[in-house]
Amino acid sequence: MTAPIESYTRASGCARDCGARDRAILSASREWGNAMGFRFQRRINLGGGWGLNTSGSGASLSARGKHGSIGTKGFSLRSGIPGLSYRQGWGKNSGAIVAIVALAFMAVAIVVQVLLVVLPLLWQCVLWLALTTYDLCVYGVRKVRGLPT
Structure with missing residues (x-):
């Protein structure tokens, strides 16, 4: 049992070769199993x-997105409140309904985010159109009455 601990301490001090450290931790976690609550997890970013x-x-x-992540073992949804999220695995009892609900929730969250961006732009366009129409009407009335424009 001392060999994994020694290899872990030797590898953890290595700043140049992170792969060696991760391999040592992984081999130690395999040898220890679930003893003492140790857990090894590493995410390798593939981009996008x-x-x-x-x-x-x-x-x-x-796959991770702004509102959650979905993977081969389950999904999680972020609430936007720090520390509060929902996590569900793809167990035998969860079924396809949970996946559909999760995807629907993510779709609604994306639609809300898009609306939060589009609605202010749409409001600016309507406001510009209303002000331009008003200025055109004022210009026309002044032109008909012979007032200076």
């Missing part, structure tokens, strides 16, 4: 929100 999650029990693929 995609990532490869590695742990002592294996690897899985996941």
